Amino acid sequence: MLNETTKKLVDEITKNFAASKESISSSFGELLSLLIDKLQLSQDKKFVFLLLGKTGVGKSSTVNSLLSKEIANVGKYDATTMQVQEYEHEMNGIKCLIIDTPGLCDDIPEKANNQKYIELIQNQVKQIDLLWFVTRLDDSRVGEDEKKGIQIISEAFTPKVWEHSVIVFTRANKADDYLEELQERTKRIRDEIAKHTGHEIANKIPSVAVDNKSQTTPDGKRWLEELYTQVFIRMSERGAIPFLMATATRINKTQSNKDKREPNWTFYNNYEFETGDKEDVTSEFNVNDFVFTGIQKELIKKKIIELIPVLAVAGASVGAVVGGPIGSAIGGVVGAAVGSIFYFFS
Known part of the structure; x- marks a missing residue:
């Protein structure tokens, strides 16, 4: 009523x-x-993100950028054993759970114990609304450790888990030829996933390149709204509405898409990648509104x-x-x- x-x-x-x-x-x-x-x-439901990718690729930083809150800790994991890290938070009265799997895609001594990892993940992870496969755009190959992670997740949750997934490329600013590398890296990862799902599922997985040091990718386009769009449209029905409700206050209902106002980015949490490079990769918005393009609005609609x-x-x-x-x-x-x-x- x-x-x-x-x-x-x-x-x-x-x-x-x-x-x-x-x-x-x-x-x-x-x-x-x-x-x-x-x-x-x-209102009483939650959404759950499962993060898959090497230690240090910027998984937590990218989730924090999307949600505009430091939900997942940005720090150095000891990539010597398989772990499941859970981060619970509440946004706009809606609960969310971010699950990270440090070690799963790392070249660790126990890598032969795939069945142990499968059982560990199955026991701890009861709901997945979106699987994030996060990797660096400037890493040209799909490593054996990443292939292992894809295999374990596929076996733990069946290949259907990839029907609600997105490929996220970090460090877009490090690419030599941004558009060519984005296309080639997307194809290679989809081909690897297709070994477990078939190409019909794998080829539908969208990829989004992000740059946690800038509001735009090298082609001059804003990546945050594109990430939001692909995350929302790929989420399970169970988690999509809670996600929309949690982020509703950040959706600008009056600002024109032609408005060029940009977020005021503040970088913090110095983070050391596996390469030894130190970069500020987490960003905080002083202006929280999303500014969607017409195409993005239609996809979300x-x-x-x-x-x-x-x-x-x-x-x-x-x-x-x-x-x-x-x-x-x-x-x-x-x-x-x-x-x-x-x-x-x-």
Whole structure:
């Protein structure tokens, strides 16, 4: 049931549409009620990221950049044994769990004990909404240790785990020929994953290059919004709505995509890579809003409709007018989520 304040606002918006000869569904109030019910059911749920990649490639730093919080610790693991590190956090009232697997993709003495690692991961990891395979763009080959990690994860969770996954390339600024290396590295990793899944699954896994030292990749494009887009559209249905709700307050509902305002990046947490290079790789935003391109908005909108089919009836005019007012009227995490959802329909 809609609260009285929201009901009055919906009635007022409907009248305004009628007065301006705009079209709005007569069942808009019912649509909004169903949307609120769906979001309320997701408030107590969580989303889970599983990170796979060598120690020191920037897994934690990239997750922290996406979520704009230091959720996963950025530090030096002792890459001599298999571990499972869990980081729990709450964002906008929504719980999230980041699971890291230091040692799994490292060339460690116990690498022959694959079955032990499989059992360890199966015992500790009960939910995966998105698997991140993180590797360096400037590392031209798929190492034997990374191949081992891909094999273990595939055997521990079946090849279907890759249906909800994304390939993340760090250190994009270190590539000699950025676009060529991105294409070639993506192909090589997909080919390796395909040994366990087949090409039909592997070739659908998106890749995103990131640079935790800059807001753009070498081609001048912003990577954070692209990472957000691919993470959201690849997540399981179970985790996607909680993820959207957790990040709703960072989705700018008024700023034009043509606005060139950039985040004020502050670098901290000096981190030593396996190569011995020391770089500041974690970034903190003073400006938290995402600025999506038209294509990114359409991809996210399509995913939202898959999750909440009733929203397919919401036209562009509805999204443009009701997002902010309705979200403010509802208030809280649900209101923020309603506002951000309608932003993608504007």
